[in-house]
């Protein structure tokens with residue numbers, strides 16, 4: 001596998017413990033995708049069996065489609081880090097802030 005080195009914000013905490021990528025409130029996906037044009041939901045969320053083979057890995061934010069967030073530039077997240085959690089039965093980026 002080819003490797004690339006990228007700077008990207010990280011997910012410091014996620015309280016959606018039912019997600020396959022979640023181990024002890026940390027996200028272990030390689031990178032996640034957030035949002036649509038209206039809401040900053042976690043597109044990578046998947047409920048089901050555990051994905052724990054990379055449990056030392058810290059997830060980055062590969063893309064964010066919520067352009068109305070003040071941290072969004074050109075459909076990329078420019079925050080230092082984000083937290084993800086549940087809000088009214090949806091799994092959302094809790095760092096979201098309207099421009």
Ligand code: SF4
Pocket residue numbers: 011014015016019020021022026027028029032042043044045046059084091
């Ligand atoms: S940030 Fe998204 S993909 Fe990662 S554990 Fe939380 S809900 Fe799952």
Ligand code: SF4
Pocket residue numbers: 034035040061064065066069070071072073076077078079082093094095096097
């Ligand atoms: S902080 Fe804003 S730009 Fe970054 S992932 Fe969350 S909603 Fe997207």
